[in-house]
Amino acid sequence: MINKQLLQPESIVVIGASNDIKKPGGNMLKNIISGGFKGELNVINPKEEKVQHIKSYTSVHEIPKTDLAILAIPAKYCPETIKILAEEKNTKAFIIISAGFAEAGEEGKMWEQEIEKTVNSVDGCLIGPNCIGVITKNYKGVFTAPVPPFQPKGCDLISGSGATAVFIMEAGMALGVSFANVFSTGNAAQTSAEDILEYMDLHFDPEVDPLVKLLYLETISDPEKLLKHASSLIKKGAKIAAIKAGSTAEGSRAATSHTGAIASSDMTVRALFNKAGIVYCSSREQLLSVAAIFNYKKLQGKNIAIITHAGGSAVMLADQLSKGGLKVPEIAGPDADKLKSFLYPGSSIANPIDFLATGTAEQLGIIIDYCEHKFDHIDAMVVVFGSAGLFDVENVYNVLSVKLEICNKPIFPVLPSVVNAQREIQSFLKKGHIHFPDEVVLGKALAQVFNTPEPMPEEISVLEIDTKKIRNVIDSASEGYLSTSQTVDLLDAARIPRVLEIVENSKEKLFAAMGTMDFPVVMKVVGPLHKSDAMGVVMNIANKEEAAETFDILMNIESTTAIMVQPQLVGLELFVGVIKETGFKHTILCGLGGIFIEVLNDVSAGLSPISKSEAKEMVHSLRGYQLIQGARGKKGANEAIFIEIIQRLSALVEAAPEILEMDINPLIGTQRAITAVDARIRIGK
């Protein structure tokens, strides 16, 4: 677990440090020294008296007490070394950069477990093994380059992959993204990204701490911890963007061979991120674009003004913003006319605001002032300004730089002239700004940020249901699929309306029970698991004679023990369901039934417990949502009831976490009611 000794050690020992800075142990020491670590620094290297001018001990027994040990020695020597440090040297923090542990085989796994046990026994913190290390305000404990200068309000970076952390820092620095704390978790024997977020959350001070957190994850071992602390951090003012790599079958196989990651479906991960308010990213480029957006003022609405001297970029950006659900609204009226009078003839102010290739820095300043103060419907500005090589654009970028600081509306600078204006861009970045080289890449990331919901409240009260009855059914049931009567009992206890069902094994009792039930009816076999496959469902039974005939036929199907009769409902087919992935809370699914699931895969997902607003959002995000509203002259289904059923399903799995899989398919919806017609539940114990 993260502790003070890891973050602010008063003393560090580098074990396996070398004079050869091409070796990890050598480069690690070099970075700590040149990073200006102010505490006591020692080294263990039995072959040297001094390493990089630092006193070197020959054995771990000889060193003074030390807060933090960084190990760059072969894996097999680590367990014993750490035992001595923990027990004799009061060491509470350990970073193991060496590889050769769990990722290499059984023996390594054993070493890793032994080390974890030792570290836990002294309430210590272990980072790695198999990682590049840690950068904090106090020391630069990584063996890689580049080592970005610590910027107190830069981005915190937590990465499961060391090389990916390096590549993210490299690409980020080129854009002007600055970094603060960097944690590479490697095999995460003890400390995972979730643990680091937890520490950040519990100790968060928005005045002092970095606000932007970037994550690269290949596995989410404790989704609930991630959810809890990510959403808590975001509510306190932090902003989080994350890549969860391995979202496809092929990527997942790649991740498993890379860090032994446990697969989780992309749908569930997205549901988790949405609930937490984490912006979902799928590339380094996108992660850094989002990070750059996070570093500017918050986008408060969807109306963007595009300000440029280069029409083509504006057109491509307008296309992209529009595809992402943002708007480039027209600008018109007396203020717009006034603005136009300050610009050269031929300029366009309709939005995009194109002030021509000859546009000046002063004009840019005036345009931004108008967008900031006069055009109330504008929420943010994108300024695309490059250089065709004729003028120096430094004065333009100076104006932009000042406006970035003083305007309340966010301004996103796209500086495309990476060759012509290289020098001016560098001087712009040196002022602490970040630039976007490609307008369309920015446009996509803006939509990704804008479309990520706010984090859900931590306490979501689920609807009241008959928990006692649910526990009775679950506690007395055995693993696997529940029986029809158990299933019915759970639906009733969760107060999910279901179709009237009569189950009997004799024709006489059946007809007696049916009483005045309206025809047509549906008859189904009871017994066989896959009713449809067994040809055990007959629809459109129009009268008693047909029912009698059908009864005889169905009773002859193998494993059939009884026959169920239901009135045949007419309405819109809907679907709700549940899946449970290892470590995650239940994922609740909803959709339109039939082809929408089976052919179009049009399903929304949310992580239980589901609030009313989440359920609503799930329903609204269905591609076929119009059909629920009523489209093509048909009446749709009662949305409020559908939302309530989703919440009830969530309440059910909260009361019965043993449910591993559940489908209610179909539900038949009308404007007045939604009724479950068939359901299937599988539990595990």
Place this chain on the structure above:
Amino acid sequence: MINKQLLQPESIVVIGASNDIKKPGGNMLKNIISGGFKGELNVINPKEEKVQHIKSYTSVHEIPKTDLAILAIPAKYCPETIKILAEEKNTKAFIIISAGFAEAGEEGKMWEQEIEKTVNSVDGCLIGPNCIGVITKNYKGVFTAPVPPFQPKGCDLISGSGATAVFIMEAGMALGVSFANVFSTGNAAQTSAEDILEYMDLHFDPEVDPLVKLLYLETISDPEKLLKHASSLIKKGAKIAAIKAGSTAEGSRAATSHTGAIASSDMTVRALFNKAGIVYCSSREQLLSVAAIFNYKKLQGKNIAIITHAGGSAVMLADQLSKGGLKVPEIAGPDADKLKSFLYPGSSIANPIDFLATGTAEQLGIIIDYCEHKFDHIDAMVVVFGSAGLFDVENVYNVLSVKLEICNKPIFPVLPSVVNAQREIQSFLKKGHIHFPDEVVLGKALAQVFNTPEPMPEEISVLEIDTKKIRNVIDSASEGYLSTSQTVDLLDAARIPRVLEIVENSKEKLFAAMGTMDFPVVMKVVGPLHKSDAMGVVMNIANKEEAAETFDILMNIESTTAIMVQPQLVGLELFVGVIKETGFKHTILCGLGGIFIEVLNDVSAGLSPISKSEAKEMVHSLRGYQLIQGARGKKGANEAIFIEIIQRLSALVEAAPEILEMDINPLIGTQRAITAVDARIRIGK
């Protein structure tokens, strides 16, 4: 029209040249001089005797005969100057970089038209006005920077926007993309991108000419010319990628205000690009990624090996390739085991091939050799190799460089260490290679290239239909919607099967005509345009009594002149349609009917004339295609007949280009037949 005088002028005059290289006329002259133009170079500037050491004439009358004139003088002086050049100086090529023409107002438009007329009268070529100029092998006729060195096998770039051309060159040069001819078309008063492609096509020599053509378009004024010459070039070995900006309503508005672009729908543009084999791009970044892919060997299949020392990038890339329809297939077997024996313990060869952070240049060479020679199911390799800052990766990039040249399978190099390995990347680029900084951006572009179809053959023979009858109907019809009988005649002439229809205005005649028609039937009003809105369609009429009653009700609806009866067909609802956009051939649409069009917008488009393989591709690309095949226990519809109907519709509009809009909705499909139930046709004359 492009001519020899534009491409290989023996003499150039720059009119409005200046000693001030911050002025367009000054910078243009500087670029021509420093670009090493070998012909005769003159200048007109009444105020100077010499401009940049070049003899300056005071008036256009004084200069000797000149092939190419470049004008950097105010718009209003251009018409007269060009007249003198054309008539007295035998000038056949003109580049006007000045603005202030059609984009500025009526007067400018007049000047532009006058100039075009003059140039056409001498069979000359006019580029611009309002452009940055032209770069060819022979001269650097642009006033902007950077001026990329002419690489005979670099990319040709044609851009409607000058600034966008500059930004594309800048971003491209940073990646190692090289350029050959550059044309900025500006207002395209005479010469458009299509005209330039036409010239390139007619004079194409694959041995000598650049193979890669990049286009940035805001308008397609002659879609047929674009289609003809783009597909012809691609068939001869060229590769074309294009951005058509203004694909959304907001982007289109932006484009209109930028260059007066005429809007065309994204669907139609995509249909055109698909037919031509042009790779559709929507950002500068994507255009350049595709250009970079074009510069490597051709991807012949979908199976990619990912070779890396950095697992995280491999996971993200595997995800992206898989989302784009490409594969990262497993590698296993005796050869794989042998390969593994050459790598360090802990390496993974299952694909991704991860040879660890300590992996060497020699190992990379061996891995590539195995992928090239031993793993037959691998079609291409992506090598992701950066630097954590410990080692020099120059030797790795040297191996990569050699393999890029000698391997038959394409290898795409992702070099993510833009900071640590900046020097090594630069030296890699100097060898003439191109690199990809982000693996996911490459992955997306690879899919975009792979999923672009081959160009269609130029001659597509449409199905035989009754053209004479069609011409009779069309020639005798007036503008607007056709009558029911005209519509029926066209369907019959096109041999599109339609439902039996009986139209009568008396009950007795109707019943007589119906004869033994099976119930249920549908009855519709004849007269009102929107039958459904007028409540003029009644379904499920079960017998003669109901039919009689319905007849009376329907005849009372306003504008109703008769009643139509059809048998009520049961099957899968399908849809075909036509739209005609200005300048384009007809866009043929197909889809599943009902919610698939109205709610899900699941429609495929192709540009007429449609070949059988195109029609097939259109049907296959529907999201709901499974329903045509038969899904959920239902039988689907006859795909071969559906494809034929799409071809027949195409044949119909080829015979009747006056059709502006047409829907056949629904068609009812079964496994044996597909029958048009309702159709609507609008023509223009």
